[in-house]
Amino acid sequence: MYAARGVLSVHTERGTSIVPANRVAWTPAGFTHYHRAHGHTDMRILFLPPSLARLAPGRPAVFMVSGLAREVLLTLTGPDNYDPAARDHDRAARARLRRVLVDELHEAHEQRLHLPEPHDDRLQAIARILYEQPGDNAPLAELGQRIGASARTLSRLFHNELGMTFYQWRTQLRVFHALVLLADDHDTTYVAHACGWANPSGFIAAFTDIIGTTPGRYRTSHQHRTTP
Structure with a gap:
């Protein structure tokens, strides 16, 4: 989850993680959670296939978002992704971009703004x-x-x-x-x-x-x- 603009909060049983626009939140499968958008928020959500999800942390995490990761997220969640024809045509390119994103998260520092519940x-x-x-x-x-x-x-x-x-x-x-x-x-x-x-x-x-x-x-x- 990424806020291209605004602020997100991601809630789990462990508390609330605050995700402003210079951070990106990762939540693995199997973790009960919900999220809220605050202010004038442009929220982007990207799902990773199991093959890439295994390379990400096995727990919820919040990372600093690099300039490259931001552009990848915006591209993978932009308007073209709602066009089935364009999405199918660019499937290989999208797969490469998702891998780039995971690589960027590996290099990023965790920057958790956490408010325990x-x-x-x-x-x-x-x-x-x-x-x-x-x-x-x-x-x-x-x-x-x-x-x-x-x-x-x-x-x-x-x-x-x-x-x-x-x-x-x-x-x-x-x-x-x-x-x-x-x-x-x-x-x-x-x-x-x-x-x-x-x-x-x-x-x-x-x-x-x-x-x-x-x-x-x-x-x-x-x-x-x-x-x-």
Whole structure:
């Protein structure tokens, strides 16, 4: 799955993987999952035959998408693929392109923006609050008071169940929300405040650290991107 424009989220029992337009998601056969498109998203889905699927990871993964991989994905999912005559005529060429894509994924680095799904009722209550209001800057102790749990207990649950601190998890959630807002063409300052950052510089640093590019460059690339 690839978002030529916009943002995808891929959900499995392990949690949610966020897939902005500089990443591509791979899900092997046999993994129960569902996906959602956020913002003005141009979603592309490509199925691999078993012979090539065996060469890809045996688990869900998210990779940085190279320029070559992007063009291959766009070609293999473009309008000509809905024309049976053209598709049959170019079958050998399409097979070669799929192999190129798999080779590119072998060379790519996994870049997973993963938001683990909490199972404990107390963590789920915290998650619901922040899903609805990602800009809520309440400390963990205050959020704990709202749901009837101590900050110490919640900190331990985040560490043991999700493998990260509350603040790391909230930052991941906020960056995901920021990707959706940027895909809807909101500017960096608006997105920073909407997602809970007191100033744009803090947002830019956190976003760049996770996504690999600044919010401004990410937004600009969407504005000028054309897709076959």
